[in-house]
Amino acid sequence: MKAVVCTEYGGPEKLQILDLPVPELKPGHVxxxxxxxxxxxxxxxxxxxxxxxxxxxxxxxGGEVAGVVTEVADDVAGISVGDEVLAGIGHGGWTEQAVTEASRCVPVPDGMDMTDAAGYLMNHGTSYYALKVRGQLQPGETLLVTGAAGGVGLAAVQLGKLMGARVIAAASSDEKLALCKEHGADELINYSDGELKEKVKAVTGGKGADVIYDPVGGDLFDQCLRCINWNGRLLIIGFADGRIPTAPANLPLLKGCSLVGVFYGRFKTEEPEASAALTQELVDMYREGKVRPHISLKLPFTKAAEAVEIFNNRAVLGKIILTNES
Ligand SMILES: NC(=O)c1ccc[n+]([C@@H]2O[C@H](COP(=O)([O-])OP(=O)(O)OC[C@H]3O[C@@H](n4cnc5c(N)ncnc54)[C@H](OP(=O)(O)O)[C@@H]3O)[C@@H](O)[C@H]2O)c1
Incomplete structure (x- = not known):
């Protein structure tokens, strides 16, 4: 089968298209x-x-896939050949076939096309877990999202709005902010000039945001910690900026705020029942038409390197999907 293969760690230029044998089915797998x-x-x-x-x-x-079950190990129950499923598989997805644990597979709900299925649970699962479980976001609270037009950021904008928050979307360009507005953001902040803190204070009457969802890190994180409200929760999602920030301990003390780590992948393994319940809520939201992933680009999977390049250029809007079409 044709596959995108990482033979050497590095940038997208290191990825190769190779012919590989199909992976073997193992117990517990499909x-x-x-x-x-x-x-x-x-x-x-x-x-x-x-x-x-x-x-x-x-x-x-390739960690996220949607596909059709073609073979099921003898010891697996509750999943059958012909089922359409989506799955977070860690790696192994930028190819034609994958073998993965049956426990990772979620049935694709009626009405969800396979493109949305492949682009939904990683971003929306992370953001929903962050806002609901870790951030305890309440209706009427103010939510600030940095990197708000990116994958997890745009999902946080959508879900924050659905949860009844006033959403401040912050991003580095007006084009990105226009997309956030389309997805429900109430306030828009362009931080391309490096200024975030004062702008957040200006739209929150000087108080700062109640919950901050930060997938960017670096200098933006430093500013987030300085524009958070009393009793605020600063959700540490990731470090797209490349710099992992450090926080002076006096600031959480003075502001009475919490720094809250979010690791969705570990949540899924540590708390499988709670994770399954959140997944079900997200599936229901999709089925009820309340939320859709924003798919900005589809590319054949053999062009995965182009998709990686777009990430590296800080240019992703919502989600990129790799298809079978050549
Ligand atoms: N904690 C978890 O469980 C979890 C789960 C999934 C993802 N993540 C992490 O969340 C972060 C964002 O993931 P994503 O899929 O949303 O990525 P993405 O679509 O590329 O969005 C990241 C955003 O970060 C901003 N950014 C600032 N500096 C950047 C740089 N040097 N390169 C790229 N982006 C930069 C960009 O927004 P502006 O241009 O508007 O600044 C960009 O839209 C990553 O660190 C990822 O590992 C964490």
Whole structure:
């Protein structure tokens, strides 16, 4: 089968298109004919050898997939050949077939096309877990989202709005902010001049935001910690900026705020029942037409390197999907 293979850690130029044998089915696993694959920031870190959970080279990248079940191990129940499923599989998705644990598969709900299925749960799962469980976001509270037009950021804008918050979207360009407005943001802040803190204070009557969702880190995180309200929760999502910030401990003390870590992947393994309940809520929201992933670009999976390049250029809007079309 044709596959995108990372034979050496590095940038997208290191990815190769190779012919690989189909993976073997193992106990507890199912085989999928893949239809669509989401591309996420962690994929871009994995190919550089910079992620928390790192496969050895050579490997097929691609952590999010949607496909049709074509084979089921004898010891697996509750999933059948012909089922359409979506799954977070860690890596192994930028190819034609994948073998993955049956427990990772979620049935694709009626009315969800496979493109949306591949692009939904990573971003919306992360953001919903962050806002609902870790951030305890309440109706009427003010939510600030940095990197708000990116994958997890735009999901946070949508979900924050659905949860009844007043959403301040912050991003580096007016084009990105226009997209956030389309997805429900109430206030828009362009921080391309490096200024975030004063602008947040200006739209919150000097108080700062109650909940801050920060997937960017670096200097923006430093400013977030200085424009957070009393009893605020600063959600640490990621470090797209590249710099992992450090926080002076006097600031949470003075502001009575909390720094809250969010690791969706670990939540899924540590708390499978709670995670399954959140997934069900997200599936219901989709089915009820309340939320849709914003798919800005579809590319054939053999062009995965182009998708990685777009991430590296800080130019992703919502979600990029890799398809089977050549
Ligand atoms: N904690 C978790 O469980 C979890 C789950 C999924 C993802 N994440 C993390 O969340 C972060 C964002 O992921 P994503 O999929 O939303 O990525 P994305 O679509 O590329 O969005 C990241 C945003 O960060 C901003 N940014 C600032 N400096 C950047 C730089 N040097 N390169 C790229 N982007 C930069 C960009 O917005 P502006 O241009 O508007 O600043 C961009 O839209 C990543 O660190 C990822 O690892 C964490």
């Amino acid at each position: 085989r999928l004919d893949l239809v669509a694959r989401g591309v996420a920031f962690p994929d871009t870190l994995v190919i550089q050898g910079k992620y928390q959970i790192q496969p050895e080279v050579p490997f097929v990248p």
